[in-house]
Amino acid sequence: MYQFLKPLASITEAFLLLEHRGNIAMIWPMMEQKNFWIQNKKKGQILLLIIGAILLLFGLNWFWSLGAVASVERKFIRVEAVEGHVEWKRANESEWRELTATTEVSTGDSVRTDASARAQILWGDRGVTRLDPATEIVLDEAPKGNTIDTAFLRVRLESGRVWSRMLKMIDINEGMQVQTNNVVATIRGTSFGVAKEEDGSKIAITDSVVDAALTLVREGQWGTFDKDGKLVEVRQLTDADAWAGENRTLDRAFDDAKLHELETRFQQRISGGAQAPIWILQLSEQLHLSFLAGDKKEARRETYALRHLALSSESNSFDAQLKAAENLFAGKSVSGEFQNELHAWIALSLSARDAGQNIKLSSDQLVSLEGLRLRLANSEEGAFTIKAVELDEKIDQLLYGTPPEGVTAGTLLASIADFVDQVKRSSSLQPKSVEQLVRRAEAMGYRLGFEGFGKDISSDTPEKPFEEGAPATDIQNQDENAAQATSSTSRIYRQLSLFASPSRVSVGDEVRLTLYGITVAGTTAVLNENATFGIVPPGEGKIVSNTTFIPSVPGQIKISATYEDPEGMRTVFATVQVEKPVAVSGYSGLTFVFQTDLTAPCGAKLPFKIKALYKNGTQKDVTLQASKSVSDPNLIYVQSDSVVTYCPAQQSSAEVYATYMEDGIRQTTQATITVVPDPAPGGGANAPGAAAGMPLLLY
Incomplete structure (x- = not known):
């Protein structure tokens, strides 16, 4: 600043000399005043600079502080005692110990309650499983420190009763199972209880739908299964079902x-x-x-x-x-x-x-x-998932409320078929995602077949043929189609729809057939038992038990379903696209194919594929079919198509194994995963969060 003022002072002096060159006595006082002004101006500028610097420091500190966020406790899968004496043990332990504090749990761990105790498993942000008195469970699949959407949770109920409240997440990869020796209850977000008794298992549902042994048990129902897992009855829950009522209250509180x-x-x-x-x-x-x-x-x-x-x-x-x-x-x-x-x-x-x-x-x-x-x-997977949710919600509206204009059973069946076709044609979806999306579509069709009673389903033949041709009738039966659309009230079913799922298979695969009938009043029923199924032309496969079609040749095969009511015989069709089977011979080996280096930091995810090898030089992806295991579950965890690493105190290695059997030949392969510690900031190996077995990053 002084360097800036110096030229200004020189100019001022020159101006004064020119103005008062005849009166030197006047110039000196003026110069004294000028020096005083410059000196005070300089002090003022310095003061302003100091104040500005202080404000700048405060501003920079405030600006930097905006990026400093408060740390929040991460959620893990954990068990806690609610009341009474609760015991637990790790997967590799034989002795039970008393549960005295909230404890993190993972795959293979067990929990049990005595005759007057209660406990609960907290699944991070996904939900809770409550254990009643005299109950024992094993966590068959609950990865350590891993509460992510893509982690599938599986609980094995050894004895007693459990009630689960799971948030209704819509990811196709996530889910939960509660398994007894005779029934597996699979859910994607609901409130349900499972009781294991000597004569079988019982399932109560207070929200959404549970797939139990391929039988859908819906909201407000109680399902009973025998020792062989066969359905005995499904009835409505009543006020007398105190267990369901009590847990419904606890669910709301949760x-x-x-x-x-x-x-x-x-x-x-x-x-x-x-x-x-x-x-x-x-x-x-x-x-x-x-x-x-x-x-x-x-x-x-x-x-x-x-x-x-x-x-x-x-x-x-x-x-x-x-x-x-x-x-x-x-x-x-x-x-x-x-x-x-x-x-x-x-x-x-x-x-x-x-x-x-x-x-x-x-x-x-x-x-x-x-x-x-x-x-x-995932952009495409996300788009398909959104579409599946929209279809599911339209079915809910059709069955339990007021559907949007133009939404009927026929349009929904056509939309489901179109959805399946788009999923199967996708080039970016993983095979597991395709399988799960197709299963979800089949479940939606199943809901339309068994849950549409008493609802007003207005007429219409879908605008586009269902499953590339069904349920629209054959071109030769156009008069019959018109008759169906304008049938008289004497006809029991004014419209028939044949559902073939999946509609794109290989030779020898099974296709499930379902013939739906829609009455004049708008109710629906499944007519397989009294229908006659056929193949057009014959000889391209076989029909088994009026429920399954098995193709024997590749190509586009038409399936017919004929049903007789008081108005006469009617026939509808569905088309199945059959591909040639993968030509393989001489199964000779198995190998892992990892997409990343096998030396990884803690908290890493290592995707892989498992390939079956054949003597003719071909390979086949058997990632989903192969069984997997690890030598040290405290160091690594194997998922369906990836390995997740935990954090050791020092560099350590573990083996991941895969086994696959075909044509009576069993092959095994293995890979060695080396995990390098990654200490938390500011503390090295002894820093918080760097303890052995604790992941620093969830996937």
Whole structure:
């Protein structure tokens, strides 16, 4: 600043000399005043500089603090005693020990309660399983420290009763099973109880649908199965079913507490972000991310995204905050923790809204959140999942409420068939995802067949042929089609629909056949027992027990179903596309094919494929069919198509094994996974979170 003032002083002196060159006595006082002004001006400038520097430091500190988010406790799968004496043991232990504190559990661990005790398994943000007195369970599939959407949970009920309340997540890869020796109950989000008794198993459902031994037990029902797993009866729950009523009350309390917990967690993340413009907040986040790398950077990125979601419910910039959360990833992978917490928030908010409670987010905002979660998961898989959810909800509206205009059983069956065809034609979906999406579509068709009683299903033949030709009738029967559309009330079923699933198979595969009849009153029924099935032309396969078609040649094969009512015989058709079987011979070996290096940090995910090898040089992907195991479950965990690493105290190795049998020949392969410790910031191997077996990052 002084250098800037010096030329100004020289110019002032020259001006004074010119003005008063005849009166030197006047110049000196003026020069004295000038020096005083310059000296005081200099002090003022220095003071301003000091104040500016202080403000700048405060501003920079505030700007940097915007990127410092509060850490929030991560959720793990854990067991806790509710009352009485509860015992537990690890998978590799033989002795039981008393459960005295909340304890993290994983695959193979067991829990049991005495005659007057109760316990519960908390599945992170996904739900809870309650153990009644005199109950024993084994966690057949519950990966350590892993509460992500893609982790399948399986509980084996050895004795007693359990009740599970699982949030209605819509990912096709997630789910939960409760298994007894005779029944397996598979769910994707519902409230249900399973009791194991000497004469069989019983299942009670208070919300949604459970697939038990291929029998759908619906909301408000009680299913009983014998020792062989065969259905004995399905009846409606009544007020006398105290167990279901008690757990329904506990479920509501759990939902309320979990929603409050999530909102509290969101408040912890907000910090000072709510007071800053979103663009400044994003600049601070990007600055922090530029100083990080690897897993730490990805973990911080997800924390920022979760904060934007928290801010979206606290400010008027909902869309902008959502966009900021999505931009943080920009095509990068998203861990299950982010997916899980986001969907738990959505599911619980919807549950609270349905219960008549006031929630912060509107229906449109909840839909936007769900869309974000699915876009971050997988673009095409997310799109298919959204479509499946929309179809499922339309079926709910058709069966239990008022369907949208134009939505009927016929249009829904056609939409389901179109959905299956699109899924099977997809080139980017993994085989497991295709299989699960097709199963989901079949379940929707099953619901239309068995749950549509007493509903007004207005007429219509679907606009597009069902399953590439069904249930639209053959071109030779156009007059019959017209008669069906305008049939008189004397006809029992005014419309027939033949459902062949799956519609695209290989030679020798099984195709399930279902003939639906829709009455004049709008009710539906399955007519397989009294129908006659055929193949057009004959000789291209066989029909088994009026329920299954097995093709013997490749090509497009037409299946017919003929049914007789008081108006006469009617025939409808479905078309099945049959592919040639994969030509293999001489099964000779098995091998792992990993997509990444087998030396990995803790918290890593190593995708793989398992290939069957044949003497003629061909290979076949048997990843899903092969059985897998590991030598050290405390170091690595094997999923259906990947290995997840935990954190050892020092560099360690473990084996992952795969076994596959074909034509009576069993082959085994193995691979060695080496895990390198990745200490938490600021503490090395003894830092919190670096203990053996504890994952630093969830997938």
